[in-house]
Amino acid sequence: MAEVIFPRLALVGIGLIGASIALAARRAGVVGEIVVTTRRPETLRRAEELCLGDRYVSTAAEAVADADCVIVSVPVGACGAVAAEIGPRLKSGAIVSDVGSVKASVVRAMQPHLPGTVSFVPGHPIAGTEYSGPDAGFAALFDNRWCVLTPAPEVDPEAVTLMVAFWRALGANVETMSAEHHDLVLAITSHLPHLIAYNIVGTAAELEGGIRSEVLKFSASGFRDFTRIAASDPVMWRDIFLNNKDAVLEMLGRFNEDLATLTRAIRNGDGDTLLDLFTRTRAIRRSIVALGQDTAAADFGRNDHAAAETKRAQEETPAD
Amino acid sequence: MAEVIFPRLALVGIGLIGASIALAARRAGVVGEIVVTTRRPETLRRAEELCLGDRYVSTAAEAVADADCVIVSVPVGACGAVAAEIGPRLKSGAIVSDVGSVKASVVRAMQPHLPGTVSFVPGHPIAGTEYSGPDAGFAALFDNRWCVLTPAPEVDPEAVTLMVAFWRALGANVETMSAEHHDLVLAITSHLPHLIAYNIVGTAAELEGGIRSEVLKFSASGFRDFTRIAASDPVMWRDIFLNNKDAVLEMLGRFNEDLATLTRAIRNGDGDTLLDLFTRTRAIRRSIVALGQDTAAADFGRNDHAAAETKRAQEETPAD
Numbered sequence: 001m002a003e004v005i006f007p008r009l010a011l012v013g014i015g016l017i018g019a020s021i022a023l024a025a026r027r028a029g030v031v032g033e034i035v036v037t038t039r040r041p042e043t044l045r046r047a048e049e050l051c052l053g054d055r056y057v058s059t060a061a062e063a064v065a066d067a068d069c070v071i072v073s074v075p076v077g078a079c080g081a082v083a084a085e086i087g088p089r090l091k092s093g094a095i096v097s098d099v100g101s102v103k104a105s106v107v108r109a110m111q112p113h114l115p116g117t118v119s120f121v122p123g124h125p126i127a128g129t130e131y132s133g134p135d136a137g138f139a140a141l142f143d144n145r146w147c148v149l150t151p152a153p154e155v156d157p158e159a160v161t162l163m164v165a166f167w168r169a170l171g172a173n174v175e176t177m178s179a180e181h182h183d184l185v186l187a188i189t190s191h192l193p194h195l196i197a198y199n200i201v202g203t204a205a206e207l208e209g210g211i212r213s214e215v216l217k218f219s220a221s222g223f224r225d226f227t228r229i230a231a232s233d234p235v236m237w238r239d240i241f242l243n244n245k246d247a248v249l250e251m252l253g254r255f256n257e258d259l260a261t262l263t264r265a266i267r268n269g270d271g272d273t274l275l276d277l278f279t280r281t282r283a284i285r286r287s288i289v290a291l292g293q294d295t296a297a298a299d300f301g302r303n304d305h306a307a308a309e310t311k312r313a314q315e316e317t318p319a320d
Numbered sequence: 321m322a323e324v325i326f327p328r329l330a331l332v333g334i335g336l337i338g339a340s341i342a343l344a345a346r347r348a349g350v351v352g353e354i355v356v357t358t359r360r361p362e363t364l365r366r367a368e369e370l371c372l373g374d375r376y377v378s379t380a381a382e383a384v385a386d387a388d389c390v391i392v393s394v395p396v397g398a399c400g401a402v403a404a405e406i407g408p409r410l411k412s413g414a415i416v417s418d419v420g421s422v423k424a425s426v427v428r429a430m431q432p433h434l435p436g437t438v439s440f441v442p443g444h445p446i447a448g449t450e451y452s453g454p455d456a457g458f459a460a461l462f463d464n465r466w467c468v469l470t471p472a473p474e475v476d477p478e479a480v481t482l483m484v485a486f487w488r489a490l491g492a493n494v495e496t497m498s499a500e501h502h503d504l505v506l507a508i509t510s511h512l513p514h515l516i517a518y519n520i521v522g523t524a525a526e527l528e529g530g531i532r533s534e535v536l537k538f539s540a541s542g543f544r545d546f547t548r549i550a551a552s553d554p555v556m557w558r559d560i561f562l563n564n565k566d567a568v569l570e571m572l573g574r575f576n577e578d579l580a581t582l583t584r585a586i587r588n589g590d591g592d593t594l595l596d597l598f599t600r601t602r603a604i605r606r607s608i609v610a611l612g613q614d615t616a617a618a619d620f621g622r623n624d625h626a627a628a629e630t631k632r633a634q635e636e637t638p639a640d
Contacts, residue, residue: 126538130605146537146538148538175537184531185531185534185535185538186538188523188524188527188531188535188543189524189534189535189538189539189542189543190538190542190543191542192520192523193520193542193543193545193546194542195582195586196516196520196579197542197601198582198597198598198601199575199578199579199582199597200512200513200516200575201601201604201605202578202582202597202600202601203508203512203571203574203575203578204508204509204604205600205601205604206574206578207508211504211505211508214505214509215505215508215509216604216607216608216611217466217495217611218446218466218468218505218506218509218510219509219608219611219614222509222510222511222513222514222517222549223508223509223510223513224608224614225513225545225548225549226513227601227604227605227608227614228545228605228614229542229545230598230601230602230604230605231601231602231604231605231606232598232602234595234598234599234602235595237594237598238591238594238595238598239591241586241594242586242589242591242594245586245587245589248586249583249586249587251523252579252583254523254526254527255519255520255523256579258519258522258523258526259516259519259572259576262515262518262519262522263569263572266515266561266562266565266568266569266572267565267569269562269565271558271559271562274557274558274561274562275554275555275558277518277519277522278518278550278552278554278557278558279554280522280525281517281518281521281522281525281547281550281551282550282551282552282554284521284524284525284536284547284550284551285450285521285547285548285550285551286551287536288536288539288544288547291536291537291539294539294544294547294548
């Protein structure tokens with residue numbers, strides 16, 4: 001049995017991430033009691049049916065009483081209000097963390113409400129699926145995924161050490177950086193891809209009727225992968241774009257410049273420019289597979305044959 | 321044993337698609353002899369090592385002699401030259417087909433070289449992976465995928481019927497439409513998504529060193545799915561964009577208009593516009609899963625736990 005890191009863990013919000021934290025923490029044996037709270041009564045009931053915690057309470061203020069660690073897993077736009085509610089009720093020495101996909105604005109929203117006697121260690125586990133709600137949670141969600149922590153320089157190093165140990169116990173690899181740097185990296189790796197996926201699926205939805213129905217039918221050729229990304233939780237993603245505006249607009253600007261170049265190459269029939277880009281992007285994919293951040297399975301969402309075929313497919317020979 | 325549809329099938333080009341046709345046709349038992357040819361000697365040798373055909377010849381002209389059906393599976397830009405080479409050697413009554421992702425320009429390139437005694441039934445199996453070359457082929461590639469045929473109105477209906485039967489035997493669902501309509505539908509479902517994926521991966525590759533290495537590290541959040549798409553065969557995709565220029569530029573124009581609206585919403589902090597779009601796109605994803613064109617597995621490329629968790633994840637409850 002692993003050592004208990006937090007005798008009492010309070011989870012404020014129990015969607016995909018909160019539920020997965022509960023299941024992974026229990027799997028690892030690193031928490032004593034898990035107290036669960038969430039805004040909607042029906043979600044709290046569902047969490048109880050799924051046995052995600054040990055106690056279920058209806059307010060965040062009640063949940064955090066005597067908790068050694070509080071993890072706020074709500075949409076980024078709701079973090080400030082939660083901090084205001086729990087601030088006066090936090091135990092001295094408690095650690096407060098969150099899981100928001102944006103960090104600088106969450107720090108700005110939460111920090112002023114937290115007393116000086118607690119340690120604030122903001123976090124972002126880079127893991128998820130296109131599903132949401134407590135039923136979507138599973139214990140292996142964080143396995144071999146990154147969790148980024150963005151504590152301010154003055155935060156008690158002991159608290160940071162505990163949060164690093166906690167996330168490692170949940171299966172994640174942990175990295176520490178500033179909130180601002182996190183937001184810039186995530187703008188290009190996550191926020192811009194989601195924005196583009198939402199946009200292209202939206203463009204397709206606006207097509208004239210005859211073509212629109214065929215878009216769904218013949219989606220298995222690129223579009224389908226975009227729809228999976230564009231099926232992510234709408235409220236969560238609205239809040240991300242509103243709260244990481246500057247970094248997203250910066251990356252969007254670069255994206256648009258590059259797209260203008262590509263558009264011009266197509267218009268002018270400039271095959272060399274296209275071939276050069278397409279060859280470089282293929283190499284990047286190989287780096288990601290080599291880094292273990294994805295499998296090489298050529299499955300495109302089809303799991304049946306993928307595993308068996310991967311090995312063959314990897315021994316690539318040049319195409320004709 | 322199924323009935324033989326083509327006593328002799330000639331495959332010109334033996335990459336991912338050509339190899340998969342060979343394996344699927346053999347699996348279905350609908351061809352007699354399979355003759356394979358391809359431009360590069362080392363690829364032809366590899367095809368022979370993989371036992372993809374019954375005979376291996378070094379020129380397309382030689383391969384098509386006495387063939388009942390010839391399927392040209394080469395990059396779209398090379399189809400015209402192949403047609404010029406095989407035209408004079410085709411057996412009277414033979415069927416000529418292809419697998420190109422663009423149809424109108426392929427018809428323009430190939431048709432003039434084909435004698436009036438053969439039937440030209442252009443085709444496009446909407447299936448693939450990001451791998452290429454004969455090693456990447458597998459017999460199940462076309463199972464439950466669409467294959468679009470675009471025969472001209474004057475083509476012998478008997479030839480179309482045989483090609484429909486052939487692709488059905490290979491596991492595909494078959495649909496017939498005009499080459500022009502095909503190119504418009506594919507521009508939005510396939511060509512634009514690929515262009516955007518290539519572009520965003522390219523934008524990331526151009527970032528300053530410090531951020532660029534972290535892009536690979538933290539790719540598991542949207543970007544990774546784009547890199548998979550952007551790892552597709554560079555020559556094939558160069559040819560697609562050069563040969564479906566008008567439809568791609570048309571869809572790109574719509575995409576840019578929508579992206580401008582979305583950018584403005586982010587800049588102005590207009591959460592309602594964002595939430596409205598994100599809610600609509602989620603519904604589109606559900607339609608695609610319902611149509612059987614993808615699984616609901618929340619795997620994002622991770623096959624290990626996906627199957628077991630899918631059922632739970634599907635019983636979605638509202639997020640907090």
